[in-house]
Amino acid sequence: MNMNSTVVYNDLAHPPTTFIEPKYQFRTADxxxxxxDIPDLGKAGTPYARSVQQSNPLPRNQMPDAGLVFDTLLRREKFVKHPAGLSALMFSFAALVIHSVFRTDHTPGKGHINMTSSYVDLAPLYGNDQETQDKAQGGRGLLRPDVFAEDRLLFLPPTVGVLLVxxxxxxxxxxRRLLEINERGTWKDPAQHSVSQAQLxxxxxxxxxxxxxxxxxxFAAIVFSDYFSCILGIVRQGSSWSLEPFDEIRNNDHQIFERGRGNACSVEFNCLYRWHATTSVEDEEWLTLQFQQLFxxxxxxxxxLKDFYQAAAQLEDMEMRMHLDKWxxxxxxxxxxxxNASAFKDSDLANYLMTATSQHAAAFGARGTPSIMRLHEIMGIEANRSWGVCSLNDYRKFLGLKTYSSFLEWNRNHEIAEAAEKLYGHxxxxxxxxxxxxxxxxxxxxxxxxxxGYTISRAILSDAIALTRGDRFFTQDFTPYNMTAWGFADCQRDxxxxxxxxxxxxLLLRTLPNDYTADSVYTWFPFMHPEPMEGYLKDLGKLDxxxxxxxxxxxxxxxVTNYAEVGHVLRNTTKFMPEYVERAAEVIKGEGFFAASENGIEEQKQCxxxxxxxxxxxxxxxxxxYNKTKELIEQHSFSLVGEKTCAINIVRDVLKVVPLSWAATEVAGIPLKTKQRPDGVFTESQLFDMLSEIYQFIFLEVEAAKYMALKRRVKDHVQELARLIEKALGSAQSRMSLAGLFDTLSSFFGGKNQNEIVKRLFELGYSTERVVNSILALLIGAxxxxxxxxxxVVNQLLDSEKSGDTRDLSSLAAYTIEALRIDPPFAGVYHIAKQDETIGSLTVKQGERLFVDVATANxxxxxxxxxxxxxxTGTPRERYxxxxxxxxxxxxxxxxxIIAEVLRGILSFDNVRRGPGQSGDLPRFEDNTLPVLRYAYLNEKMLPSAWPTSMVINYDVPA
Ligand code: HEM
Incomplete structure (x- = not known):
């Protein structure tokens, strides 16, 4: 084979690593x-693997008594705080990780069997077999509320179970989201369609x-972000770097560096992952109490050991008899x-987790394991001996580490080294x-x-990578096809x-939204104790x-949904303050941002x-x-082959552009970058993205997890836009007479219109800051x-009869108002009660947050x-x-x-209609997670967004 053939042959894996057969699309329960090719590799109920050849004889009958080993080398002398400041929650998560991949069978004669699969597949939640998984299912693709499959976790501190919840x-x-988005359109909501049981x-x-x-x-993303950043100490450096073990890598000879070929956990991995020494004081106390209750x-x-196994079996039987969602x-x-019947209270769950964050984990090392865990450790030592696990030096040799030549080299603490020497001799x-x-x-x-210990720190990564890079579902089959486009985007580490x-x-903000807050160290660094974390953030200059x-x-x-009550809240601005007033103040300094100011009504009128x-x-x-709409349609339309038909993405190329072009160029004086004007400041889509982020932050609901990052970006956007607006006003303004100023303005601004607007604003006696903020309010709000x-409105218009009448401006304006009553952009707005108040059937307390659901009331x-x-025709205007x-x-x-003129512009083309098939639909879905948004759209990253992306219309052109 010549060189080229080698390269070309090596392009592909031989045999192929994955197939499109439905049978292989999802993880099996076991x-x-x-x-x-090796279907049983890593399957639950198969033997542990061995990684390292044992070369030094360690006959069981000559090994020191396991209890003695514990009493001499492992038993905790005193609690030592973890040196990096890791919290107890870090090790509750670690316990969850190990329970996903180890479950030694304690049945006599079966101690070599791992009863769980060797993959990071959340087996403690879903179970290790189909029967258990079926029991955990709650219908409609859901799990039963707050259940998990494994009774084993009931032997661990409650925080581990809470994490699993x-x-x-x-x-x-x-x-729920998958069904809402229904990407392939194949699922039916049984509440709305008749669906056979088999289909369902x-x-x-x-x-x-x-x-x-x-x-x-x-789960894996948390391992590779939060967990590893604590393991590698990256969190202290303020870095978001992570090991990326999943991607395709090529060897020097162009062969594919293996991945997704399966994994089987080894006995050595089981041994080195027993981190009982890190148990916090509080978990040690909890465990002591459990022992007192059991024995x-x-x-x-x-x-x-016999007592322990008997008690465990009894507990398992008792729990197993009960229904899963009664646990x-x-x-x-x-x-x-x-x-939320059957579910736990959010605040109870949050309480466990936050308490664990505020507890120090213990340091690793000799004489660090709580004495109450003596039995667990004896079980571990005995299991390792029965598995014929190698010596420490065998293991180090295997990893390419220097073997120890003395006990003192292994541990420089003389007392420990001497004790170990007495037990093991060599x-x-x-x-x-x-x-x-x-x-x-x-x-x-x-x-x-x-x-x-040094050896664990080196070895833990090898097994972690084997576990994850070996998993087909984290590598070749980690695809938007298998997981849906939204799901694929949603689970990515960001x-x-x-x-x-x-x-x-x-995850904390998603699952416990009323308990965790968007800016807390408890939310973002839960594996770190808050005290040391404060010091690290201070050193990084990120404490604020x-x-x-x-x-x-x-x-x-x-x-608040009732028509009269909604009206009452909206009218009584002195008693109910829109929440966006506070939001705006977080990112916009000074007065004049009338779209969201406390006494905005007067300012609004003036503007x-x-x-x-x-x-x-x-x-x-x-x-x-009207003119801009026509111009954009003509500019962006494309014609269909052989037909007298043109098509255009009316949402992307027209509706998202017209208001923005007007406000940027005619009001704010910010030139847009276009083909005709390559020296403009922003492209249309850049400016849309900036403005939509600002609008979203101030006026809409923001997913809590994105709040802080969005706030940071929004502050930057606001600063940048304010700078451009002010620049256009002229920095020398303060030294100029009013007349001089307007001469200068004319040279800065392109159009005459905004000169006049600015002039009128200054004539109101506004300061420069106030003028800038007023223009900003128009730019963002309009x-x-x-x-x-x-x-x-266009979406509805495309479905309605377009009589000659609908081309008349006042009919179109009336149509607009009615169409927006039925399909408004947003459902409502949050208000804060400034005082106690009774509104109809509602009694509201001062400080209470109200969601004023205008859409329902309308x-x-x-x-x-x-x-x-x-x-x-039917409704007087003031009723809206x-x-x-x-x-x-x-x-x-x-x-x-304005809206009516855009509609008129569109209807000035012949036979305007929806584009064929799904191109002509407005792809949106009902968003039940954020009440303000009635519908969500998927953006180019396939994440939900408040902003539409596409709808194609066709129209006829003369031959
Ligand atoms: C207070 C917290 C904990 C308690 C009460 C606890 C208790 C136990 C018990 C009773 C066993 C069974 C012993 C055996 O089968 O050999 C065990 C095994 C084990 N523990 Fe822990 N553990 C705790 C925390 C942890 C943590 C934080 C880790 C490490 C991240 C860990 C790692 C392991 C491993 C790897 C095994 C072997 C599992 C198996 O072979 O099935 N444990 N633990």
Missing amino acids: GSNNNR LFNRNHNYIA DKQDEEIFQIARLNNCAW PTKNPEEIT TFGNLQRQTEGP IDNLELYAGIQAEETKPLRKGTGLCP PDGYGFGSTLGR GYTLARPKPRGPCTN ISALAPSSEAISKIGTYF TVEMSLALTN TNEDAFHNPTILDT LCGDGCFKVLGEGLAST
């Missing part, structure tokens, strides 16, 4: 079929398995009624278990975070995310980005009068919109939300006849409730004229 909730969040079962199973794939990927008549020292642990109680006889657990530990320095790319923070205090739960939000002081001014602006309103049957039917957005910022007259 982990089989991860490797199609979060993964249950995450599964259910994902499953198939659909449920598909959703469940896709959600399971995604949830396991979330009330015995001193812990007297408890034998509780710790002192948690399941709720018995309400929408360093080569030091068994792996004691050797690895009592070895001298790594000191805290750059690149270290876990600080275990290196730009807050908390140095924390994924666990995102986080709060250190333990988060306090947020009170419930009251939904509207400056913008459009007369009906001529309104119609001039309207003309701009663009992106206007695009969404336009999209919703379809109230008492206020609107046939409320879901679009009817431009107006939330916020462009109608408030621009005033109703101007806003409805």
Whole structure:
């Protein structure tokens, strides 16, 4: 074979690593079929692997008594805080990791069997076999509320179970989202369609398995962000770097560096992952209490292995008899009624987790394991001996580490070294278990975070990578096809995310949204004790980005949906303050941002009068919109082959551009970068992205996990835009006479219109800052939300009869208002009660948060006849409730004229209709996670967004 053939042959894996057979699309319950050629590799119920050849004889009958080994080398003398400041929660998570991959069978004669799969597949949540998985399923692709499959976790501190409950909730969040988005359109909501039981079962199973794939990927993402950044000490450097073990890598000879070929956990891995020494004081106390309850008549020292196994079997039997969703642990109680019946209370779960974050883990090392764990350790030592695990030196040799030539070289603490020598005689006889657990530990320095014994610190990564890179579902089959496009995007680690790319923070905010807060160290660094974390953040100069205090739960939000009550809140601005006023103040300094200021109504009137002081001014602006719409349609249309038809993505190329072009160039004086104007400041889409982020931050609901990162970006955007607006006003303004200023302005600004607007604003006696902020309010408040309103109106217009009448401006304006009543851009707005108040049937307390659901109120049957039917004739204008957005910022007259002119511009083309098939649809889905958004769209990263992306229309052109 010549060189070229070698390279070409090596392009591909031989045999291929994955197949598209449905059978291999999802993880099996027992982990089989991860490797199609060796289906049992890593399957639950198969033997442990051995990685290292034992070369030094360690006959069991000549080994020191396991209890003696514990009493001499391992038993805790005193509690020593973990040197890097790791919290107890870090090791609760570690316990979850190991329970995913180790479950030694304690049945006599079966001690070599690992009863769980050798993959990071959240087996403690889903179980190791189909029967258990079926029991955990709750229908519709969901898990039963707050359940997990493994009773084994009930022997561990409750925090471990609580973490698992979060993964249950995450599964259910994902499953609901998958159905909402319904990417392939194949699933049916049985509440709305008739679906056969067989169809429903198939659909449920598909959703469940896709959600399971995604949830396991979330688990892995937490391992590779939060967990590893603590293990490697990266969190102290403020870095979001992570090992990326999954990607395709080529060897020098172009062969594919193996991945996704399966894994089987080894006995050595089981040995080195027993991190019982790190148990916190509080977990040690918890364990002592458990022992007292299980063995009330015995001193812990007297408890034998037999006693332990008997008690464990009894406990398992008792729990197993009970229904899965009746299980509780710790002192948690399941709720018995309400929408969250059977689930635990969020605040109880959060309490366990936050408490564990505020407890110090212990340091690794000799004489560090709590005496109450003596029995566990004896079990471990005996198991390792029965497995014929190699010596410490064999293991080091295998890893390419220097073998120890003396006990003192192994541990420089004379007392430990001498004790070990007395037990084992020669360093080569030091068994792996004691050797690895009592070895001298790594000191805290750059690149270290876990600080275990030297050998563990080197070896742990090899097994972790084998486990993850070996998994087909984290490598070749980690695809948007298997997981859906949204799911694939949702489970990715985000290196730009807050908390140095924390994924666990995102999980906490998603599953316990009222208890964790968007800026707390408890949220973003839960594996670090807050005290040392404060020091690290201080050293990094990042302390002001986080709060250190333990988060306090947020009170419930009251939904106001009744027509009269909604009207009452909206009208009484002195009693109910929109939440966006506070939000705006976080990112915009100074006065004048009238779109979100406390006494904005007066300012709003002034600005509207400056913008459009007369009906001529309104119609001039309207003309701009009509002409621009036509110009953009002509510019971006493409013609279909052989037909007299043109097509255009009306959302992307027109509706998202028209308001923005107007506000940027005609109001703010920021030239846009276009083909004609390559020296402009931003492209249309760049400016849309900036404005939509600002709008979202101030006026909409932001996913808590994204809040802080968004706030940072929004501050930058606001600064940049304010700078450009001010630059256009002229920095020399303060030294100029008013007349001089306007001469200067003319040279800065392109158009005459905004000169006049600015002039009128200055004539109101506004300061420069106030003028800048007023223009900013127009730029933000009259663009992106206007695009969404336009999209919703056009979407309805395409389905309605387009009579000649609908081309008339005032009919179109009336149509617009009615269309937006039925399909408004957003559902409502949050308000804060400034005082106690009774509104109709509601009693509201001062400080209470209200979600004022304008959309629902606007379809109230008492206020609107046939409320879901679009009817431009029936309803007096004053009956419509107006939330916020462009109608408030621009005033109703101007806003409805603008929209009507855009519609007129579109309808000036012949036979306007939807594009063929799905191209002509508005792809959106109902978003139940953020009440303000009625619909969400998927952005180019396939993540939910408030902004539409596409809808194609066709129209006819002359031959
Ligand atoms: C207070 C917390 C903990 C308790 C009460 C506890 C208890 C136990 C018990 C009773 C066993 C069974 C012993 C055996 O089968 O040999 C065990 C095994 C084990 N523990 Fe822990 N453990 C705790 C924390 C941890 C942590 C933090 C880790 C490491 C991350 C860990 C790693 C292991 C491993 C690897 C095994 C062997 C599992 C198997 O072979 O099935 N444990 N632990």
